[in-house]
């Protein structure tokens with residue numbers, strides 16, 4: 001008989017393990033210190049038949065009820081580098097804090113990730129929603145990843161095609177619970193090209209010396225000026241995706257609201273509009289509903305003012321969605337992964 005892992009805790013509070021600070025209890029909480037321990041865990045019949053969820057910083061999840069499964073916390077924190085004539089390949093284990101990785105690569109003289117500075121969360125969580133900011137996404141520098149495939153009960157390597165990356169989306173959202181991401185390999189070309197196409201970044205860099213370190217500093221300043229620190233005001237970053245709408249609807253809205261901002265969607269006949277703008281116009285910026293609200297400095301960020309439940313978060317999300325729908329005919333899609341009422345993961 002396979003023994004129960006020693007590092008397992010029953011009825012574990014997840015409040016400190018999700019950046020919205022929602023109260024939820026996990027049936028089991030297990031810390032994994034080496035990849036082989038996952039193989040061991042998979043041999044344990046009872047634990048292997050329950051749902052599993054990896055929680056790093058919990059910066060992109062909403063728990064609306066207790067988690068009746070196994071929460072896995074990965075203490076895998078190594079980073080290795082391999083350099084050839086063309087690029088540097090960064091092998092970062094899943095438990096590494098994303099921003100520590102960005103910082104370390106810059107200190108070592110490998111620029112490329114600076115636009116993704118200060119994004120909360122771990123390396124293992126980065127591919128799940130294909131993190132993105134200031135004009136780039138993880139997929140732009142992604143090479144491959146190593147995961148434990150729970151369906152096939154084996155380790156597997158997935159490349160960018162396998163991961164099906166798109167805007168804040170990937171196969172890991174399509175098939176939640178199947179893959180446990182263990183290591184991510186990023187490829188940074190040796191020839192650095194600064195990415196300054198995002199308007200706010202471009203404007204802030206005018207008259208600044210052009211270097212990756214400087215871009216990182218500016219990105220950090222921009223983020224700190226509008227995104228709340230989850231330690232001080234619990235939140236999960238952008239709560240909705242920026243919606244893509246068709247050209248006909250965009251033209252109709254633009255004739256009514258001439259200041260409606262827009263971005264290229266990269267898809268024919270589609271235009272991307274900022275959810276923050278729609279939410280603000282619908283009257284939700286800085287407005288609270290019980291213990292939760294939409295942040296006053298960035299209307300796209302749902303914040304917990306203290307003591308909120310997961311249900312209150314979902315109720316506010318639904319109110320915002322329905323007001324935006326009524327005013328603009330645009331459906332907002334929730335960005336974080338929801339565990340509870342809407343899904344049974």
Ligand code: EPU
Pocket residue numbers: 132133134135198200226227236237238239240241242261274275276277278280285296297298299300335
């Ligand atoms: N705006 C408003 N009201 C607000 C905030 C913004 O009207 O309260 C309008 C402004 O017109 C502004 C536009 O919305 O020009 C865009 O705002 P911002 O530059 O802050 O970016 P965003 O589209 O709201 C996205 C990402 C962020 C990322 C920033 C910068 C999504 C869902 N969010 O936000 O990502 O940091 O761009 O690249 O794509 C995250 O995913 O958690 C996240 C924070």
